Amino acid sequence: MPDDFKVTPYDVEGVVDYERLMKHAGLEQVSDKMLDRMKKHAGELHFMLRRKIFFAQRDLSWLLDEYEKGNKFYLYTGIAPSGAMTFAHLFNFIFNQWLQEKFKVDMYIQIPDEEKPLIRDVTFEETHRLAYEDILNIIALGFDSKRTKIFLDTEYAKTMYKPAMKIAKRITFSMIKDSFGFTNENNVGSIFYTSMQAVPAILKSIEEGKNVPCLIPCGVDQDVHFRLTRDAVSKLGYYKPAGLYSKFMPGLSGVKKMSAHSPNDTIYLNDSPEVVEKKVQKAFTGQQSTAELQKKLGGDPEKCAVCQYYKFLFEPDDKKLEKIFEGERSGTMLAGEHKEHLAKTINKFLEEHRKKKERLKDKIEDFVVRD
Amino acid sequence: MPDDFKVTPYDVEGVVDYERLMKHAGLEQVSDKMLDRMKKHAGELHFMLRRKIFFAQRDLSWLLDEYEKGNKFYLYTGIAPSGAMTFAHLFNFIFNQWLQEKFKVDMYIQIPDEEKPLIRDVTFEETHRLAYEDILNIIALGFDSKRTKIFLDTEYAKTMYKPAMKIAKRITFSMIKDSFGFTNENNVGSIFYTSMQAVPAILKSIEEGKNVPCLIPCGVDQDVHFRLTRDAVSKLGYYKPAGLYSKFMPGLSGVKKMSAHSPNDTIYLNDSPEVVEKKVQKAFTGQQSTAELQKKLGGDPEKCAVCQYYKFLFEPDDKKLEKIFEGERSGTMLAGEHKEHLAKTINKFLEEHRKKKERLKDKIEDFVVRD
Numbered sequence: 001m002p003d004d005f006k007v008t009p010y011d012v013e014g015v016v017d018y019e020r021l022m023k024h025a026g027l028e029q030v031s032d033k034m035l036d037r038m039k040k041h042a043g044e045l046h047f048m049l050r051r052k053i054f055f056a057q058r059d060l061s062w063l064l065d066e067y068e069k070g071n072k073f074y075l076y077t078g079i080a081p082s083g084a085m086t087f088a089h090l091f092n093f094i095f096n097q098w099l100q101e102k103f104k105v106d107m108y109i110q111i112p113d114e115e116k117p118l119i120r121d122v123t124f125e126e127t128h129r130l131a132y133e134d135i136l137n138i139i140a141l142g143f144d145s146k147r148t149k150i151f152l153d154t155e156y157a158k159t160m161y162k163p164a165m166k167i168a169k170r171i172t173f174s175m176i177k178d179s180f181g182f183t184n185e186n187n188v189g190s191i192f193y194t195s196m197q198a199v200p201a202i203l204k205s206i207e208e209g210k211n212v213p214c215l216i217p218c219g220v221d222q223d224v225h226f227r228l229t230r231d232a233v234s235k236l237g238y239y240k241p242a243g244l245y246s247k248f249m250p251g252l253s254g255v256k257k258m259s260a261h262s263p264n265d266t267i268y269l270n271d272s273p274e275v276v277e278k279k280v281q282k283a284f285t286g287q288q289s290t291a292e293l294q295k296k297l298g299g300d301p302e303k304c305a306v307c308q309y310y311k312f313l314f315e316p317d318d319k320k321l322e323k324i325f326e327g328e329r330s331g332t333m334l335a336g337e338h339k340e341h342l343a344k345t346i347n348k349f350l351e352e353h354r355k356k357k358e359r360l361k362d363k364i365e366d367f368v369v370r371d
Numbered sequence: 372m373p374d375d376f377k378v379t380p381y382d383v384e385g386v387v388d389y390e391r392l393m394k395h396a397g398l399e400q401v402s403d404k405m406l407d408r409m410k411k412h413a414g415e416l417h418f419m420l421r422r423k424i425f426f427a428q429r430d431l432s433w434l435l436d437e438y439e440k441g442n443k444f445y446l447y448t449g450i451a452p453s454g455a456m457t458f459a460h461l462f463n464f465i466f467n468q469w470l471q472e473k474f475k476v477d478m479y480i481q482i483p484d485e486e487k488p489l490i491r492d493v494t495f496e497e498t499h500r501l502a503y504e505d506i507l508n509i510i511a512l513g514f515d516s517k518r519t520k521i522f523l524d525t526e527y528a529k530t531m532y533k534p535a536m537k538i539a540k541r542i543t544f545s546m547i548k549d550s551f552g553f554t555n556e557n558n559v560g561s562i563f564y565t566s567m568q569a570v571p572a573i574l575k576s577i578e579e580g581k582n583v584p585c586l587i588p589c590g591v592d593q594d595v596h597f598r599l600t601r602d603a604v605s606k607l608g609y610y611k612p613a614g615l616y617s618k619f620m621p622g623l624s625g626v627k628k629m630s631a632h633s634p635n636d637t638i639y640l641n642d643s644p645e646v647v648e649k650k651v652q653k654a655f656t657g658q659q660s661t662a663e664l665q666k667k668l669g670g671d672p673e674k675c676a677v678c679q680y681y682k683f684l685f686e687p688d689d690k691k692l693e694k695i696f697e698g699e700r701s702g703t704m705l706a707g708e709h710k711e712h713l714a715k716t717i718n719k720f721l722e723e724h725r726k727k728k729e730r731l732k733d734k735i736e737d738f739v740v741r742d
Contacts, residue, residue, distance in 0.1 A: 124536070165485045
């Protein structure tokens with residue numbers, strides 16, 4: 001790992017240089033050719049692909065080769081509950097839902113409700129409750145209940161435990177130590193956990209008794225788990241899962257990865273309209289200190305949290321996004337109106353989202369599988 | 372651990388000095404006072420207690436205090452399948468069955484079918500098959516189906532996984548490394564596994580929603596797991612399980628711990644009468660090289676595998692055992708007849724055992740619990 005930043009599932013520090021991160025991790029970028037192939041099958045390209053928010057991949061060409069041969073992949077992603085869900089979690093599921101719909105594929109969503117209790121001060125009881133909040137937020141995005149399986153590790157452990165053990169046999173403490181920066185003082189649950197996160201990458205192959213390609217779209221921090229997964233499952237005779245990894249959605253203060261642990265740096269899906277307004281008002285824009293200076297010197301949309309919120313989620317139209325960015329650069333977009341408009345857009349989204357959740361609150365059982 | 376011998380669940384080496392082992396592990400001996408108390412409740416003392424085959428304990432006085440207050444304990448023991456069952460495995464279950472019957476208590480039997488695949492070259496499929504062979508051997512000893520629960524880890528993982536994770540959070544790799552002599556090259560499954568073996572020690576407390584005392588009668592090599600278990604579960608607010616630990620049944624070649632991995636050093640419960648005879652014929656007795664010398668000098672029953680088979684299993688009557696031992700010491704018992712008699716006794720036991728298994732082969736499901 002480079003000295004000036006750090007990316008693991010448990011720790012993102014410093015300003016992430018995605019180019020160097022890819023090189024270090026042996027990741028490759030999502031090429032224009034790959035995007036063309038995806039567009040051909042999907043009929044369109046999601047803005048998160050066009051904007052290279054999902055920027056890095058493993059074995060995506062192979063996955064598309066298989067798809068074109070009629071060997072459909074399935075999707076696997078997840079979320080480890082530790083607090084209320086934020087947009088930084090949600091955008092990945094929005095993208096996964098799009099993939100499911102456009103490629104007409106099955107989706108496995110793991111909710112590892114044991115992961116965070118193993119490494120943080122949160123109880124299993126709390127993550128269990130949060131898991132079901134997360135599930136409602138996820139299904140409200142439009143996943144197809146006939147094609148989607150959602151499971152909590154603690155409720156699906158009978159199914160997952162044996163394959164997890166087979167994987168665990170192929171992972172040494174040395175490998176975990178090197179990958180996560182763990183020490184001898186780490187608890188043995190956290191050391192073992194990667195084996196559970198690996199299982200959904202082969203679960204459909206186990207169910208069907210034959211190899212099924214798997215694509216894992218998720219945040220690039222999770223690649224540490226999946227690098228180990230790929231080696232271990234291939235030793236067991238399974239396909240290595242392909243990966244499609246996103247950058248981190250910046251926090252409101254302009255920090256690198258939006259963290260669910262700094263309440264003012266992030267918008268929770270259950271924030272009230274007033275709280276959303278207040279948080280957006282305080283967001284970092286990088287604009288100049290006065291309206292006058294701003295008009296004269298402009299700002300940098302790549303550093304402006306408000307612009308990034310549009311880029312990651314709230315302005316799917318590239319032309320409109322460019323207009324927002326240009327307004328920031330040229331100084332014609334002033335912080336006040338900039339923020340007011342974003343807060344409105346977010347609150348409109350959340351209002352719709354709440355309605356969808358209300359409609360789906362009795363449908364959770366259509367998605368959840370248990371032992 | 373002393374330099375000249377080693378006792379862990381995965382490795383028993385050298386000549387075990389039980390006194391020094393107890394001191395090293397912080398174990399206490401089973402005192403005459405404890406035996407008196409047990410006799411009072413049981414109405415008799417099992418010969419394995421009288422002979423101090425179950426020689427060491429943790430918190431046995433406390434357990435008896437609770438029992439006398441009306442706070443009944445439950446028993447927990449287990450077997451990790453890796454090959455056919457031997458007498459070295461069986462004697463522990465014979466003792467547990469006696470405890471269940473005499474103290475009228477519940478019994479939890481864990482079959483950790485993942486443990487050996489994690490550390491040896493045996494498959495999960497093989498241990499699953501062996502697990503059910505073991506269960507039939509165990510229930511043939513007379514366990515009460517109304518008071519006994521038997522479970523395979525892979526089949527009971529949904530029940531066990533969450534408590535295992537809570538325990539795993541309280542065990543560091545340092546602790547595992549020190550306890551088992553593991554290195555960074557150990558796989559993360561083997562490092563985690565102790566957490567699963569710990570669970571049955573609190574399972575009844577979880578089920579009943581209140582603390583229930585637990586007694587673990589098993590081989591002393593397992594104490595390494597249970598020392599860690601005791602610390603971890605007490606941090607979670609549960610009683611520390613009490614332990615009652617046995618010495619190792621010697622192998623036929625007079626080796627310290629009977630190993631299921633030296634086929635000629637051990638008798639399998641599925642050995643044919645002819646194989647039993649052949650193996651016993653080759654057993655080490657420590658007797659003199661000729662009948663004449665033997666009559667003159669005698670032998671040492673503590674070193675004679677045949678005498679030890681009687682002591683551990685096949686001569687419950689202390690007076691008769693003493694007669695056998697005296698015959699060995701005085702040289703009046705010759706190796707030939709000594710062995711012939713043992714082979715007959717073993718074959719008689721095995722014939723009865725096979726009949727009991729035949730009668731119970733459809734009753735396995737009365738004992739097994741699954742998720």
